Amino acid sequence: MVPLPNNDIDTDQIIPARYLKVTDKNGLGAACFSDWRYNSDGSPKPEFPLNQPQYQGAAVLIGGHNFGCGSSREHAPWALVGAGFKAVVSTYFADIFNGNALKNGLLPIVVDAETHQQLISLSSEDPNAEVSVNLEDQTLTLPDGRAVKFPVDPFSRYCLLNGVDQLGFLFGLDSTINQYEQANPARVMTSA
Amino acid sequence: MSTQVSSSSPRTLFDKVWSNHIVRPQTPDTPAVLYIDLHLVHEVTSPQAFSVLRERGLKVRRPDRTMATMDHSTPTTPRNAEGIIPVTDAMASAQLDVMRKNCADFGIPLYDLGTAKQGIVHVIGPEQGFTQPGMTIVCGDSHTSTHGAFGALAFGIGTSEVSHVLATQCLLQNRPQTMAVRVDGRLRAGVTAKDIILAIIAKIGVGGGTGYVFEYMGEAIRALSMEGRMTICNMSIEGGARAGMVAPDDITFNYVAGRPAAPKGADWDQAVAAWRTLPTDEGATFDNEVVLDANTLTPMITYGTNPGMGMAINANVPDPDKLSDVSQKMALDKALKYMALQPGQKLLGKPVDVVFIGSCTNSRITDLREAAKFIQGRKVADNVRVMVVPGSQLVKVQAEAEGLDKIFREAGAEWREAGCSMCIAMNGDQLQPGQYAVSTSNRNFEGRQGKGGRTFLASPLTAAATAVTGVITDPREMVN
Numbered sequence A: 001m002v003p004l005p006n007n008d009i010d011t012d013q014i015i016p017a018r019y020l021k022v023t024d025k026n027g028l029g030a031a032c033f034s035d036w037r038y039n040s041d042g043s044p045k046p047e048f049p050l051n052q053p054q055y056q057g058a059a060v061l062i063g064g065h066n067f068g069c070g071s072s073r074e075h076a077p078w079a080l081v082g083a084g085f086k087a088v089v090s091t092y093f094a095d096i097f098n099g100n101a102l103k104n105g106l107l108p109i110v111v112d113a114e115t116h117q118q119l120i121s122l123s124s125e126d127p128n129a130e131v132s133v134n135l136e137d138q139t140l141t142l143p144d145g146r147a148v149k150f151p152v153d154p155f156s157r158y159c160l161l162n163g164v165d166q167l168g169f170l171f172g173l174d175s176t177i178n179q180y181e182q183a184n185p186a187r188v189m190t191s192a
Numbered sequence B: 001m002s003t004q005v006s007s008s009s010p011r012t013l014f015d016k017v018w019s020n021h022i023v024r025p026q027t028p029d030t031p032a033v034l035y036i037d038l039h040l041v042h043e044v045t046s047p048q049a050f051s052v053l054r055e056r057g058l059k060v061r062r063p064d065r066t067m068a069t070m071d072h073s074t075p076t077t078p079r080n081a082e083g084i085i086p087v088t089d090a091m092a093s094a095q096l097d098v099m100r101k102n103c104a105d106f107g108i109p110l111y112d113l114g115t116a117k118q119g120i121v122h123v124i125g126p127e128q129g130f131t132q133p134g135m136t137i138v139c140g141d142s143h144t145s146t147h148g149a150f151g152a153l154a155f156g157i158g159t160s161e162v163s164h165v166l167a168t169q170c171l172l173q174n175r176p177q178t179m180a181v182r183v184d185g186r187l188r189a190g191v192t193a194k195d196i197i198l199a200i201i202a203k204i205g206v207g208g209g210t211g212y213v214f215e216y217m218g219e220a221i222r223a224l225s226m227e228g229r230m231t232i233c234n235m236s237i238e239g240g241a242r243a244g245m246v247a248p249d250d251i252t253f254n255y256v257a258g259r260p261a262a263p264k265g266a267d268w269d270q271a272v273a274a275w276r277t278l279p280t281d282e283g284a285t286f287d288n289e290v291v292l293d294a295n296t297l298t299p300m301i302t303y304g305t306n307p308g309m310g311m312a313i314n315a316n317v318p319d320p321d322k323l324s325d326v327s328q329k330m331a332l333d334k335a336l337k338y339m340a341l342q343p344g345q346k347l348l349g350k351p352v353d354v355v356f357i358g359s360c361t362n363s364r365i366t367d368l369r370e371a372a373k374f375i376q377g378r379k380v381a382d383n384v385r386v387m388v389v390p391g392s393q394l395v396k397v398q399a400e401a402e403g404l405d406k407i408f409r410e411a412g413a414e415w416r417e418a419g420c421s422m423c424i425a426m427n428g429d430q431l432q433p434g435q436y437a438v439s440t441s442n443r444n445f446e447g448r449q450g451k452g453g454r455t456f457l458a459s460p461l462t463a464a465a466t467a468v469t470g471v472i473t474d475p476r477e478m479v480n
Ligand code: SF4
Pocket: B071, B072, B120, B121, B122, B141, B143, B359, B360, B361, B419, B420, B421, B423, B424, B441, B442
């Protein structure tokens, strides 16, 4: 667990726009939190948690309230996943980030304010403190053994647990989509 | 429409547009399958989506409901002697080539860099008449909320979802909640649509609208032009709402009428008749409500590092020590440190380095007219670089026909090519570390306009007044 308890962490911080000129989604881990993590000469800022030796290898990021606001860039979860994260914990997430994260196997875990505070203290005081996450049961287990339930969109949970691909699911509805299109002809044609 | 759920209970604008686009209803286990009428595509958030289609051998289901432009990573530097806008950044250039290839291979109309109708995606959609009331519109871009000004349900999506819409013209969506955002009264002189939305976001915070679709209503909203309504809907996402909508009325219909993609003849009459049924029914209920009084509104400005950190332009920067919530205090501390501002200080009179007039929030013809009218007969202050960036090539041509470019240039401002420019600073237009800018764009996040750059968000009028004085200026003080 690594604490980064700033409120309203926006996707421009998670990955600044100048890294968005790529056409691939891999290899963005190094750009994750780039402006908070590195000095202008490229050297790491020692005070930034992600640079500290005790937090290397952390898979759970404890963010502040309203994590992931701002731009819709899916590069944000790509960068977090690239940096080794499997889950982010907050009291609530911005809508678009939340959906993007779930589509990339990065779990946005919403907890109550008290648990959130506890996790911030815990991860700040003891870098080796571990939590375990169970998506099947939707529980987050704290080092003291307390298990906290967290909500997950049921369909996203189903897809993650069963390896179901959402595009494949939609593609399977082809005939229903055809029916809709027949009943609702287009008013606007972009190619006219 | 045959899919319309017939119901006698009063419904909101959102309810109507949502239910008209249900391909398969939401169940406890699966989200609704929502049909998308119009898909806008740009170079930054689409390459990986096209890669998915290629990997799976899929085609674009409805290229005729899709359009693409180049705006984010494109330079806005003036054309060279051959009339070409040179792209010097190799990565940006490669990304633009990928967009060209994807559009050619998949049959999608492309508004290429340097062509007559190119521009910021949220400016050209409405400009071409693609954006119409009652539609569902998406784009891999959070400011897709702009199009809600027409009474469309329009929202930003991620790149995975871009691939879903390209391949199936549908999205999996859970039904959001609705919030009525009522702005009563009338704006006073010098106060604009931008000030309304900055005031709303300052009131609810950047997360206040999370999970909601806003419907803006009330006397002050009804009095706005389409451009003003677009400015407001544009920044819905800065309040956390994925979409914001305004009920269509005669102002909407007059704006759409005659545009290239607008219905013509009998189709037009039929369309307008259908659009007139869209506004929220009397007695329909919302899940939440927020109210603002336009009468008491002043020009607004942000002082911090998110759009919710905004205040009346003549107010003092708030003091973190007066906040009881620890995390809020920490956030404000951090923001003021980044902005190099002191608690209690006034922003009026503070020197700035750059004034940026542009972005999908405020780069339409009315915005440029407003700024030009203010600047006419005056000079840009020596200490500021003033960039005026039209939202589209058509806005640029129109402005030039009206002589606005001349006004800006003679005053000492830069008149540039269309694009996102310094709103996102991934195209060469950017602040230097430590510089201050008054910007008409929508985001003042750390580094958004260039690493280490510091942004004050404000209206085009405030930007124009600041351009002339070189210090943050209340435009009302300069109108006589
Ligand atoms: S102008 Fe700014 S906010 Fe608008 S689409 Fe471009 S980058 Fe995004």
